[in-house]
Amino acid sequence: MISALIFLPAAAAIFLLFVPEEKNRFIKGFSLIFSSLPLFLGLWLLARFDPTYPLPQFAEVARWIGSGLFYHVGADGISLMLLLLTSFLSPLAVASSFNYIKERQKEYYIMLLLLQTGMAGVFAAQNLFLFYIFWEAMLIPMYFLIGIWGGERKLYATVKFVLYTMVGSLLMLVGIIYFWKTSPGHSLYFYNLYSLNIPPGTQILLFLAFALAFAIKVPLFPFHTWLPDAHTEAPTAGSVLLAGVLLKMGGYGFLRLAMPLFPYAFRLFLPYLVVLAIVSIIYGAAMAFVQEDAKRLVAYSSVSHLGVVMLGLFLLSFKSYMGGIYQMLNHGLSTGALFLLIGMLYERTHTRDMGKLGGLAKPLPALAAFLSVTVFSSIGLPGLNGFVGEFLVFLGSFQVSKTAGAFAALGVILSAVYLLWMYRRVMQGPVKNPAYMDLPGMSLREILIMVPIVILFFWMGIYPRFFMGKFEKSARFMMEITQQKYKIVSIVEQGGAK
């Protein structure tokens, strides 16, 4: 079932290869159907999911290449939520492109569908080899998406994106090879690897390789420089998936691999990682503050928000850990929605320069309403989803270290400042350009894209139990794997509890 969820979009992409390019309407409808089918499969899995069991469920294992290189997919609570996020955002990304993409449509939808397969595969993979395959395979469609349908500096942005990601992931490949050669029975199954005893010196090297790959993806300062370019130049759907799903792979990689596999090295580098997360929060916010391009602003806000996520994960108190995971989902939704809305604005005004926009709430009331809800969700207004995640992270971090908690809270204040400021400059005040008075309002398609997201904002904000209950056990389990070996938590907590 999970395999179908992963590979349906790819199968559809292969089918589309043989459809003549002129049949635009068919291509669009077909892609939309096949990118939303995984969502229904995912919901069906959710209904059958047993939240009391922490290990991966729905496992599908098949012999593949031999000597431990199995095909092995499955999902524990965390993976399942991220799979659902992927399957939820992908059809929205497809639908948001119907008018935006006018050239080479067939290739575009093929790439989107392939990307969806790659993303889902990363979260569902249960062994390192398969994880790496999806991790890398996903780069190619993204390379084309940014490079062909991107903005003015698309070539620079796409090459930078691929090379940055490759630097980290190729070193990670060396680490994977090491595991393959040393683990008993050549097994690369995650849960077998957790029990390995790796000598400390090796742990440090391997941790650096894995952490670099994931830190680039998250991205943690100072490995973030690819992100503003890639996000800004990518077409709307590309930005939505980049921010909504691809960045989560970094956090997911940390919590699934880098942290539990190398507890000793993680403990050793923890202070630096925490500092990097805090610097990301502040730096991202500060950079967002000075952007004129609305899309670039949201891109930098991602750096800041992901800093909060990573802080929550690194500090390893149960609350902050849960908050970090919840915040990954929140950030996927709210930043995805921000990019969608900015894309819709751009389709109308053909500029994202906030100096030229202004007063758009008058011609575009619906869009303004959606933007305000999204901004509030991103800031963390109580009652909306962002609040729950951020609050948990603060609560958890204050327990561990007051300083870290204070910095995390500072990030939220800053995010309120720049996001509200963006809202004011775009939507309020006098209409700067008289031509903007005649802008067409939101179409039914656009409203239908936004409504499910907003419903989730409220649902996840008002009744978080429904979602957290699904991954609570798995999160606790993963956290305990990370803690138990060397009792990391006690050391950190003693250090912070003064």
Next chain:
Amino acid sequence: MGLIPLLILVGFAVLAIIFDLFLGRWWAKIFSYIGVALATGGEVMAWSPRGKFLSGLLLQDPVGIFSAALILIFTFIVFLTADGYDLKSGIREGELYILLALSTAGALVMVTTRHLLVAFLGMEILSVANYALAGLRRDNLSREASVKYALLGVFASSFFVLGIGFYYGAGGSLFIDAKVAANPSPLALGAGLLLVSALMFKVSLFPFHFWTPDVYQGSPSPVTGYFSVVTKIAAFVLLLRLSDFIIRPEFRWFLVASAVLSMIYGNFVALKQTDIKRLMAYSSISHAGYMALALLLGKQGGWVLLFYLAVYGFMNLGAFAVISSMAEKNSLEDYRGLSRLNPPLAAFLAFFLISLAGFPPTAGFLGKFLLFSEAGGAGYWSLVVVAVLATLVSVYYYLRVVLYMYMKQGEEGGYYFSTSILAMFISLFFVLELGIFPSTILSFLKVFVG
């Protein structure tokens, strides 16, 4: 039984020469095709009984049969590629096919012998045909390629002959066996150095790579594809048979240095190329560097070397099938906007380049993964890191071609494509097959070779 594929190949090549002379080039083509196809069948049949024959001068062992079959399949793909090649450039079709068939016969001899003199014979058959093939285009670039290849090739051959002499001096026999390789005398060491250097020339490993870019650029595109694949297999298999020399401690550093420098030099110089055939030449140098990692493992590296050769062959020939369709317009500028002018062609080239760069789920990834794993497992971790970083560099230039094809605007019209879609499809099939369902061939190689 073991001689039959060779006899078929040479027999049909001779027939092709005669018919080409009297009845026209069509016959040459047909006979060459039939010869290669039948020889492939013969090679498969030669699986049992295996063993030595002609008093041990030739032998059919799993390594030999597997690589011979690969060579024949690759030659077949090159034939199909040549079929779509632009013949306006003054190439006589008959000669192209006949020379390719004869060169392949030489390659078959090289991979199915343990006798150095017979190996030399095969190498010369291969090389002389190759020198002629390089010059087939009859323009100055092609002539230069031919002369350069011949002059430097003869140089390498003389190394090989001298090496044979030393070898006889050291061991009193011309059969390759472990005893001479382990012999501590300087004579044996010299023999190893000379023999291996000569073969490193053929596979274009640093520092014997200097001929590669010019020859690759000047030769007709299908022939370049042939050089980059078949010559490499033949010489690498011979290197594998000589690997007892390579794993000698006095010798190992030489190959380590050569592998590292090939990877670094090949990949970094490829960054600056604007001619796609020169780019592929440097890429082939770097791939030779990767494959040299397998040689360091001695006989245990055999299976992974053969697997990588197979993978490399299919993806490189696929790329050259596309390059051949461009009618010798080889500047990167000529590939501008190709994805609009000829979408299938661009998609094929992009696919093969992505495989060469080592992205999953193509065979290029699995080949690299297994190769690097074996090297790492044998303790060469620092080499693996170098190889991985070299791969990173290669991603840039492979994707740069894709960037030209997909992300830059081209001019409409003015292009002449003559495509051999079949060669591309066969290569595509095998690149996917070896990347996604490789277990059959891997277990075969592990059981019989590794």
